Amino acid sequence: MGVIRKTKAVEVLLKEFNTSATAISAKKLIDELHTSFNKTTIYRVLDKLEDDGVLHSFLGKEGHKWYAKCNGCSASEHNDIHPHFQCLSCGKMDCLPVNVTLPKIPNRKIEFSQLLIQGKCEACIA
Amino acid sequence: MGVIRKTKAVEVLLKEFNTSATAISAKKLIDELHTSFNKTTIYRVLDKLEDDGVLHSFLGKEGHKWYAKCNGCSASEHNDIHPHFQCLSCGKMDCLPVNVTLPKIPNRKIEFSQLLIQGKCEACIA
DNA sequence: TTGTTAATGCAACACTGTTGCGTTATATTT
DNA sequence: AAATATAACGCAACAGTGTTGCATTAACAA
Numbered sequence: 001m002g003v004i005r006k007t008k009a010v011e012v013l014l015k016e017f018n019t020s021a022t023a024i025s026a027k028k029l030i031d032e033l034h035t036s037f038n039k040t041t042i043y044r045v046l047d048k049l050e051d052d053g054v055l056h057s058f059l060g061k062e063g064h065k066w067y068a069k070c071n072g073c074s075a076s077e078h079n080d081i082h083p084h085f086q087c088l089s090c091g092k093m094d095c096l097p098v099n100v101t102l103p104k105i106p107n108r109k110i111e112f113s114q115l116l117i118q119g120k121c122e123a124c125i126a
Numbered sequence: 127m128g129v130i131r132k133t134k135a136v137e138v139l140l141k142e143f144n145t146s147a148t149a150i151s152a153k154k155l156i157d158e159l160h161t162s163f164n165k166t167t168i169y170r171v172l173d174k175l176e177d178d179g180v181l182h183s184f185l186g187k188e189g190h191k192w193y194a195k196c197n198g199c200s201a202s203e204h205n206d207i208h209p210h211f212q213c214l215s216c217g218k219m220d221c222l223p224v225n226v227t228l229p230k231i232p233n234r235k236i237e238f239s240q241l242l243i244q245g246k247c248e249a250c251i252a
Numbered sequence: 253t254t255g256t257t258a259a260t261g262c263a264a265c266a267c268t269g270t271t272g273c274g275t276t277a278t279a280t281t282t
Numbered sequence: 283a284a285a286t287a288t289a290a291c292g293c294a295a296c297a298g299t300g301t302t303g304c305a306t307t308a309a310c311a312a
Binding site: 132152165190191 | 302308
């Protein structure tokens with residue numbers, strides 16, 4: 001799979017992520033870009049960019065999908081496992097550049113994990 | 127809020143959780159009980175049991191709601207923070223009775239966190 | 253037993269996300 | 283430059299979980 005043609009939708013979405021320091025929800029992208037692109041297109045481009053290893057996705061507190069740029073991932077390998085922090089005041093979602101130490105759980109094979117931390121970001125504490 | 131009347135729906139749902147060692151999804155309860163109770167009722171009873179500190183809820187991999195019995199929680203205080211493990215083969219969701227050590231994140235106030243681990247449970251490894 | 257009102261059932265809705273399909277546009281080939 | 287193949291698109295309709303409004307029913311106290 002993956003993106004094979006450089007279309008306007010791909011171009012615009014890539015730019016969104018290249019100019020954003022935080023993760024972006026699919027909903028927000030659709031709200032902002034619905035005059036230019038159909039929501040189906042946006043969902044499909046996000047899917048493909050994730051397949052390509054350009055973006056990674058995870059679920060926020062309401063079970064909604066968020067996307068952010070990957071660091072050091074490829075289509076075949078996704079190394080970039082990190083927790084996410086969502087500010088409950090302003091809604092901003094950050095990728096935390098730290099490793100998570102998973103608890104020891106005997107007799108189980110761990111394949112994926114996701115840690116979502118919620119609270120107040122620096123700007124909203126003050 | 128909270129449950130004030132011991133209705134059949136409350137009784138049946140409480141029994142479900144008292145006889146289950148694992149967490150149960152809202153969807154599964156609705157599937158199993160839809161002949162006896164309307165889904166609206168089930169959602170509302172689950173909400174109230176959570177408000178009462180009887181159940182806790184969290185989101186599974188598709189963003190769907192899961193519930194399990196609380197240990198040592200009350201309506202006013204929810205102490206029982208633990209990770210959850212979902213088996214990708216059989217779908218079983220367990221509460222893991224361990225503490226999670228959150229990574230140090232400066233300049234942020236942590237209010238909630240949820241850790242979802244996925245993989246294979248003991249029965250499905252063999 | 254009666255009265256109050258919490259709890260229920262139903263229908264319709266809200267919302268994110270998906271699917272099918274005919275059309276458009278990208279990129280390759282001639 | 284024109285023709286061709288087909289990826290990508292827009293639209294409409296749908297799928298699934300969860301919510302809301304409102305009339306009816308049932309729990310419980312007086």
